[in-house]
Amino acid sequence: MATLTPDQHDRAVRFIAANRFPFPDQPHPSWPLHYRTWFNSATHPRIAIEVDGAPHHPDIVIVDGDGRLREIAEVETDLSPEMVARWQAASLAADDTTETGDRHLLIYVPEGREAEAQAMLEGAGISYHALRGVRVDEDGTVHVLPHLTLGNTKDHRPDSPPPAAQDPLRTTLDEDAREAVIRFLLAERFPFPGEGTEKWGLDLYCLTNTRLHARRAIPGPEGEFFPSVVVVDAQDRPCKIAMVETEISDARLPLWRACSQAAVYEGHYTDPDTGRPAKHFLLYVPLGQEETARAMLIDAGISCAGVRGYEVTEALRVRMPAILPPVARG
Structure with a gap:
């Protein structure tokens, strides 16, 4: 059976x-x-x-x-x-x-x-x-x-979904792909499987913001905005924040800075080059753009717990093969 x-x-x-x-x-x-x-x-x-x-x-x-x-x-x-x-x-x-x-x-x-x-x-x-x-x-x-x-x-x-061998990668990343990444993060990263309460307290809750459910905003450069993921505690503080991007440009830097500044948690991650603690803001970008995104964060002085590169298949499978270290330079 x-x-x-x-x-x-x-x-x-x-x-x-x-x-x-x-x-x-x-x-x-x-x-x-x-x-x-x-x-x-x-x-x-x-x-x-x-x-x-x-x-x-x-x-x-x-x-x-x-x-x-x-x-x-x-x-x-x-x-x-x-x-x-x-x-x-x-x-x-x-x-x-x-x-x-x-x-x-x-x-x-x-x-x-x-x-x-x-x-x-x-x-x-x-x-x-x-x-x-x-x-x-x-x-x-x-x-x-x-x-x-x-x-x-x-x-x-x-x-x-079909077998992975019959599920090719998407060549264009749209909102469906972006929200698939958000759901992947909810299932596999916030928290990680087996992650203990010392890093993920029992009071933490992961709120996702999507096209149909905008749940938790933070202050932004032009009023409030809704990051992809906001992890709140029992006091509704934005402890951890994540942004999932389908493309990157300098126009996104003010939003990334707002995420970094709003994230309450700091110090779980450390910049390997400076030894400084990084804010718990995570950035997810299409695979192949992670090095560029990290360089943008460094140049802008934005503290970030890490940049991740993802890919999405036609059936909305998500893979995350690229993991870059934290940034804390400013």
């Missing part, structure tokens, strides 16, 4: 949280701006529900601006009768605001085990929104395969 390894499970959780809560094309108010998507991990157990008198941390929990649990998702590595109690508790903890009144519980199981999970859910009379199959390829690609969607029809869609 199909199962997921712990690493495959964790990768699937991060991918699903970043790419399906919300979907890239899901607008406000279908996904309210005040919703926050939390995922629990071994290093960061954040939000729990009670199961048989003990705390349980679901894989993904959606919380609204008033702190109320809205949606819960569980990604299972295997299936066993003990899961029924967890699913029942998660169902009751989630809201019932779907079009059909089914509760906002989503269950993800190893591909091929969907019918088995459906029988378990229905046999226990558990109200749920959706059931999905999950497969993780050897290269880490996550496939989400819809099996049953009860709460509405718009969520019944797959994430299943």
